[in-house]
Amino acid sequence: MWLWVGIIGAWGWVCTVDVPPLVRQRKVKELMLISVIMIVMTAGSMTYIYMSRPPNPLVWLGIWISPYARALYSLMS
Amino acid sequence: MMRIIAIIRPTLVALVLLFAALYLSACWSRHELNELSIVVGLGIDKKGDRYNVTAQIVNPSQVSSKQGTSSNFSPVISYEASGITIPEALSRMTAKVARQLYFSHLRILIVGEEVARSGISKPLDFIARNRQMRTDFYLVVAKGTSAGKILNMYSPMDPIPANNLFTKLETSDKLWAATGKITLDKLIQDLSRQGKGPALTALEIVGNPTKGDSISSAHIIDPVVILKYAGMVAFKYDKMAGWLNENDTKVLNYIQNSIVQSTGTLSCPNSEGTVSLQVVHSHAKIHVNTKGEQPEFELTLKTEQDVTDISCELDISKPETLVLLNHLxxxxxxxxxxxxxxxxxxxxxxxxxxxxxxxxxxxPKKWHSIKDWDQTFEKVKINVHSICTIKRIGTTVQSISTETKK
Amino acid sequence: MVNKDTLTVRTFSILVIFFTIGTSILITPAGLALEAKQDGWLAAILGVGLNGLTVLICIQLGKRHNDKTLIEMCHAAFGKWAGNVLGICFVLFFYLLAALMVGDLGYFLTTQNLPETPIEVLQIMFVVIIVFAVRAGLVVYSRAAQVFFPILICFFCLLILPILPKISINNFEPMLEYGFMPVVKAGFSFSGLQEMIVLLMLYPYVKKPASSNGGFMGGMLVGGIVLIVTSMGCIGVMGASVTSNQLFPAYVLAKNISIGHFLERIEGLMIFIWIMSIVMKIVITLDASVIGLGQLLKLKDTKPFIIPLGFGIVVLALLCYPNTIFIQDFLSKNWAPFASIFTLFLPMLLLVVLLLQKKKADDHPVTASIDKQNV
Known part of the structure; x- marks a missing residue:
């Protein structure tokens, strides 16, 4: 529930403070980038709120890194 | 356009200020003082395979010296509950206790004898893991009685019995080597080391326990019931292994270097009577000799002592007397x-x-080659040397006995 | 946009000290004591030495190419496409690091102090402050760091001096009982938690007298000494077995402070040290990732992106750290090798490639000048 407060707060903050000057200066590239980032992050927070086992980027990282990590640590023991 | 901005801007500022004020409110999970029961003493007994937990809680209004004991409420209250584990027992206790239990001011933890015999590491895990608990309270074992009974006894001089136990243990440990104390962090250190078993203080009730739990007993000059520290309890791994009497506790304190002061007696040479000596400094050093098959230990105890009492005819003014006393x-x-x-x-x-x-x-190499230290300990040879220097004799020279005969 | 040469060397050193202390002061003694047992302090010294190596590499990169930012260095070394990929990797690493530290902060506060508060509330509250700091700019938060630095040192002395009498030398013996390898392993894990490369993003903004390199190294050494002293204090007072079993050993160490039986139970004040250093580290890391993003996409003004990225940090922290055991497992097994790719191996590669390029340019000045004219 508190994450919703955060989401709404973030959208509100961005739209009131950062977006109007960009709209005025017609910087389309920045606006697209901001909206992409906000949409990705909102999607991420939705997965955290609604999925029972949300995907964990560290687990993906662990799968890639663990052989190298184990090799490196076995060098040192 | 400008009018919209003129309306939006102040609203936004007001919103930001409100949001900032959110940071100034109290903590999210705050508990006001009048919602807390401060636990000063905790007792753990075992009944079958359930734990009986007793908590001694302070009644603050009765402890403050300004009001005095106007109404006849007791300064502490103890509650009891049982459960399969300690947290379960404490949660069950909330059905009886007026407010939420708060453990940060715990002064003493009393462990019953059966718990000590069956293993103290199980009940201790809750104490170590709980974020409210600190490590500055003392642990004692109840001797000849149960932990719950001890927490129900009144104490003279200090309205909070757990406080009384705490200060009594601290003072006695400082002044008399036959009492030792141990805090939780030292206990966990000793439990996790194989070379040194822990030892907990033993506490017993002297007097008639059935009379000790009413406040009238605290109104008499000669207290009916006194809680007394009586030696220590030795543990093997986490189970009780044996009792230590006064002399054993003194020896443990000497070897551990946890003596601040102590007193001992000698019988007078050449006449009837005793000489009392007070130890002011003490340092023990253990030296290991690992050349042979079994390790051999040299224990050197250096003490500095003062003469505090001569109750016999001893001519203390002669230097040879001091040499003789040193030797004795x-x-x-x-x-x-x-x-x-x-x-x-x-x-x-x-x-x-x-x-x-x-x-x-x-x-370390020799240590790692020994599988069971306690078994090896039975056979090792320990050579003991004591080097004692007597420096001062108080403010008078000859004893009154010597003066009287004249 | 911040101009170059805005930070004095002293301010930068203070930022480096805050950055080095960071999250490490709270969690590293446990990892050190677990691996190296009573030699944890030796492992800390070794780890600080390893950090010194990474700082040297950063200084060399900064000194030789101080007109280029990190991303431009990647472009110069590997060409446009590969350099872009490398730059994206760096920016993502900084971003992930900021998210993980926010997660650490949230778990510390909810474990020790505020257990009934939902963790996302605490993380959002701190990220709001961090976003404010990053939006205000480098100059503002470095001045804030200068204001907080004396308080940090004061509290740190208040933490260490009263526990010095309680240190027992027996807890440090026997030294090197299990050999030197556990010390090396623990030192490597320790150095993986410092991530000095992030400061390279801020290095172009430091005024460049000859002593600026000393500022970086000096700050790292001071921070390293703070960490070594904390580790020694934890192992000396509590013993290696108790230290390795705690989640936050520095907090338990602070519980032992007792000045004349009068000033006790002040560990709540000591939290200030840790929160301050963690927040400053997150501010610097978020700023580094935002600057990196701006340099990658050639944006003139990166201020509008700070709020979305800050919001993303909270989400990433919530997704990445589901529970305390996962944190312990990940940090002990995978983090140090992963961080060492970005803090040690890639900068070394970058330095070597740039050195070779420069050497080639020096050896063939004619072709180099013709190349320059053609371009």
Whole structure:
């Protein structure tokens, strides 16, 4: 529930403070980038709120890194 | 356009200020003082395979000295509950307690004898893991009684009995070597080391326990019931292994270097009577000799003593007397140390003095080759030397007995 | 946009000290004591030495190419496409690091102090402050760091001096009982938690007298000494077995402070040290990732992106750290090798490639000048 407060707060903050000057200066590239980032992050927070086992980027990282990590640590023991 | 901005801007500022004020409110999970019950003493007993937990809670209005004991409410209240584990018992206790239990001011933790015999590591895990608990309280074992009964006793002089127990243990440990104390962090350190078993203080009730739990007993000059520290309890791993009497506790404190002051007596040479000596400095050093098959230990105890009482005819003004007293003190200390070490090697069969730890620190390879230290400890040879210097004799020279005869 | 040469060397050193202390002061003694047992302090010294190596590499990169930012260095070394990929990797690493530290902060506060508060509330509250700091700019938060630095040192002395009498030398013996390898392993894990490369993003903004390199190294050494002293204090007072079993050993160490039986139970004040250093580290890391993003996409003004990225940090922290055990497992097994790719191996590669390029340019000045004219 508190994450919703955060989401709404973030959208509100961005739209009131950062977006109007960009709209005025017609910087389309920045606006697209901001909206992409906000949409990705909102999607991420939705997965955290609604999925029972949300995907964990560290687990993906662990799968890639663990052989190298184990090799490196076995060098040192 | 400008009018919209003129409306939006102040609203936004107001919103930001409101949001900032959110940071100034109290903590999210705050508990006001009048929602807390401060637990000062905790007792753990075992009944079958359930734990009986007793909590002694302060009644603050009755403790403050300004109001005095106007109404006849007791300054502390104790509640009891049982459960399969300690957290379950404490949660069950909330059905009886007026407010939420708060453990940060815990002063003393009393463990019943059955819990000590069946293993103290299980109930201790909750204490170590709880974020409210600190490590500055003392742990004692109840001797001849149950922990719950001890927490129900009144104490003279201090309205909070757990506080009384705490200060009593601190003072006695400082002034009299036959009492030792242990805090939670030291206990966990000793439990996780194989070379030194822990030892907890033993506490017993002197007097008639049935009369001690009413406040009228605290109104008498000669207290009916006194809680007294009586030696210590030795543990092997986490189970109780044996009791330590006064002399054993003194020896443990000497070897652990946890003596601040202590008093001992010698019988007078050449006449009837005793000389009392007070130890002011003490340092014990253990030296390990690992050349042979079994490690051999040299224990050197250096003490500095003062004469506090001469109740016989002894001519203290002669230097030879002091040499003689030194010699007698050395012999007495050595015999005390040897007796206790022999008792622990043969009867109790556990090392609570730290010899194994010293071996670990000076010769790790040898230590790792020994599988069971307590078994090896039974057979090792420990040579004891005591070096005692008597420096001062108080403010008078000859004893009153010597003066009187004249 | 911040101009170059805005930070003095002293301010930068203070930022480096805050950055080095960071999250490490709270969690590293446990990892050190677990691996190296009573030699944890030796492992800390070794780890600080390893950090010194990474700082040297950063200084060399900064000194030789101080007109280029990190991303431009990647472009110069590997060409446009590969350099872009490398730059994206760096920016993502900084971003992930900021998210993980926010997660650490949230778990510390909810474990020790505020257990009934939902963790996302605490993380959102701190990220709001961090976003404010990053939006205000480098100059503002470096001045804030200068204001907080004396308080940090004061509290740190208040933490260490009263526990010095309680240190027992027996807890440090026997030294090197299990050999030197556990010390090396623990030192490597320790150095993986410092991530000095992030400061390279801020290095172009430091005024460049000859002593600026000393500022970086000096700051790292001071921070390293703070960490070594904390580790020694934890192992000396509590013993290696108790230290390795705690989640936050520095907090338990602070519980032991007792000045004349009068000033006790002040560990709540000591939290200030840790929160301050963690927040400053997150501010610097978020700023580094935002600057990196701006340099990658050639944006003139990166201020509008700070709020979305800050919001993303909270989400990433919530997704990445589901529970305490996962944190312990990940940090002990995978983090140090992963961080060492970005803090040690890639900068070394970058330095070597740039050195070789420069050497080639020096050896063939004619072709180099013709190349320059053609371009």
């Amino acid at each position: 003190a050395n012999k007495k200390l050595e015999s005390m140390l040897e007796n206790t070490l022999h008792k622990f090697q043969t009867q109790v069969k556990t090392d609570i003095f730290g010899f194994g730890d010293e071996l670990h620190r000076s010769d």
